[in-house]
Amino acid sequence: MCSIKLVLIPVILYIVFAKDVPSITTSQTNVTVVVGRDAYLTCNVENLQNYMVAWLRVDTQTILTVGQLVVTKNPRVGVLSGPHSCTLTLKDVRQSDVGRYMCQLNTDPMIVQEHQLQVYVPPEIxxxxxxxxxxxxxxxxxxxxxxxxxxxxxxxxxxxxxxxxxxxxxxxxxxxxxxxxxxxxxxxxxxxxxxxxxxxxxxxxxxxxxxxxxxSRPRVKTFQQQVGAYIYNTGTLKCHIEAYPAPEIHWRDMNGNNLVNGLKYETKTISRGNVHVASVTINNVTREDAGVYQCLAKNSLGTESGNITFYTLALSTEISTSTVRTVTSSNPVTTATNFTFSEFAATEIHEEPLTSIFPVLVQHHLQKPGKTTVS
CATH class of the missing domain: 2.60.40.10 (Immunoglobulins)
Known part of the structure; x- marks a missing residue:
């Protein structure tokens, strides 16, 4: 009787994997950059193998780079290549660089990916x-x-x-x-x-x-309708004028005479746009300076004026008896009506008796200078 033996023959199975094909993993991108700065457009690639990435400008159908080689003559264009990426660089971006750019692999068929470049520009009038x-x-x-x-x-x-x-x-x-x-x-x-x-x-x-x-024709307003100053001191009158073109400005005294810059009068005008502030300073004030002064402004559209009353201030004494008053001072003796406040405070006064000392407003066009008499 024959016996049958089973012989197991090992079978080796070989699994052959196909080589991975290249691919672009970057999705479509929009890149925004401010004019004058640098722009970077990147394609991420897997399994590049021996293939190359090229960059083109879609709008003009211009090839910019192939692999690591810059093809265009534009000196602002460059390329940065890595094992898994390829980046197109644009230096000193201009508004004319705005548009669509494409990276592509030279496979069959070609694999492509578009990118949109937007350039922001600051405003300019x-x-x-x-x-x-x-x-x-x-x-x-x-x-x-x-x-x-x-x-x-x-x-x-x-x-x-x-x-x-x-x-x-x-x-x-x-x-x-x-x-x-x-x-x-x-x-x-x-x-x-x-x-x-x-x-x-x-x-x-x-x-x-x-x-x-x-x-506009001149419009004149006075800061104060009445201005006073002490004898021997200074007094300043001012008026506010609105006019364009800039007006001629004159100051006149109570007799209608124009005041002229000099030792006695100092006139000045400060202008800003159509607003003008005119002033006149009266030096070494006397009773004769009291009166009505006129600020007159004139341009090609008309004339207008404003009046300011100037009065003098003096000191006067009231004596209730006939006793002679004694004044001691290092300065020459003058009547009390000629003193300013500062002079009056610096002077030592002795009277026998004196009832009061008070300031009196003196207006030349209303009252003439008086005399202080004693008996």
Missing amino acids: VDSNSTGEVIVAEGGSVALHCTASGSPQPNITWRREDSKPIFIAGENVLKWEGEWLNISVTRRDVNCVLLCIASNGIPPSVSKRILLNVL
């Missing part, structure tokens, strides 16, 4: 399309225009340089939005510098100064 200095008659209307370039498109804001309100559309506002600023009724107090401010979130914001001149 377009002077050629914006209003310059403006002259308008009081009560008239004016339309001011201001435009700016930049990315994103800038917003325009108007305000006064001195931060005062602007009268627009029947109300006072501190600022106004929009390229146009329309003032339907121009008042003299709008004679000012207006600022057109452009901003788009990319610093710095920029502004343009627009000088608005409102033609």
